[in-house]
Amino acid sequence: MRALLATAVPLLLLLSGCGGDADAPKADRMPTSPTPGQPSAGDPDGVAPRDTPRPGEPGTTGPSPGQPPKPELPAADVDAMRAAVRHLAVRVGPRHATSPAFREAASWFGAEMRRLGYTVTEETFRVPAGDSWGVPVTAGRSLNVIADPPGFDPSQPHLVVGAHLDTVAVSPGAEDNASGVAVVRELARLAADHGTRLPVRFVAFGAEEPRGPGDDLHHFGSQHRVGRMAPAERAAVRGMISLDRVGVRAPYVPVCDGGTGDGRVVRALVDAAGGIPTNTCEDRASDHWSYEKADVPAARLGSIPYAGYHAEGDRPEVVDDLQLRRVATVAWRWIR
Ligand SMILES: [Zn+2]
DSSP states (O other): OHHHHHHHHHHHHHHHTTOOSTTOOOOOSOOOSSOTTOOOTTOTTSOSOTTOOOTTOTTOOOOOTTSOOOOSSOOOOHHHHHHHHHIIIIIIOOOOTTSHHHHHHHHHHHHHHHHTTOEEEEEEEEEOOEEETTEEEOOEEEEEEEEEOTTOOTTSSEEEEEEEOOOOTTOOOIIIIIIHHHHHHHHHHHHHHHOOSSOEEEEEESOOSOSSSSSSSSOHHHHHHHHTOOHHHHHHEEEEEEEOSOOSOOSSEEEEEOSSSOOHHHHHHHHHHTTSOEEEEEOOSSTHHHHHHTTOOEEEEOOOOOTTTTSTTOOGGGOOHHHHHHHHHHHHHHHO
């Protein structure tokens, strides 16, 4: 399998462009991180904790042979992420931004976050009628679901971790974007259980998917969110990441931004990835772009091309456990 994936890398790099969404610009930055398809030795999954000495290695103080290495960080729960993907893609199904199914998905996400101890608020906004990837959709209201840790103050330094909850009209959206929402939910659990370096605001965005061409007719939820942030709040966001299409198997994790800022979040994520291979690229096709346009440092994780994109075939089978775990691990190391 490793050999097969390694051979597929040049093809994937050619095809990916990091953002098969509408208006996706071409990738024009070359990979800067470890060679794709080559997880570090002793780290077959690419998700072993960094700096963990191998058992019995001379000159280290690692555990003695026979004992498993002690994890540096608590790990993401793949079963929980997979269950969230199934819930959204199979039980809820297609959920375009102004549909009853989207509201159901938003209620589910809010309830999950409340259960984890977060303070949940919803903000609604208008979305115009338009064309949802070939299907006419009427105007209506969509919403963002915002989950804050107890005592959260948006004027103080914090991080924002988000994923869009909507799909295009026909797609069950397992990869696009139940995968991202599942990772957000899991990161929220890890953050609640183990703490983070800065307070983290988690957001499920409504209406990311396009309703027409151009840079105004998509990303409605994140554009609304950014528009409501006072200058002090924008300055307080130390970094925002959008998890969008993060579960299709690839030998690396895409780490991208729109290319207009100083790239600090991309660099920090690549750094946080440790032994997990990453590829950087330019990508303006997800909610991080709304933040970047407002001069808030931001980046996107995810965007591997796949056959079921924006179609009925976007089912849980396209989402890979290992890829979910890698992405969750990169993000977790970044917020931790
Ligand atoms: Zn998406």
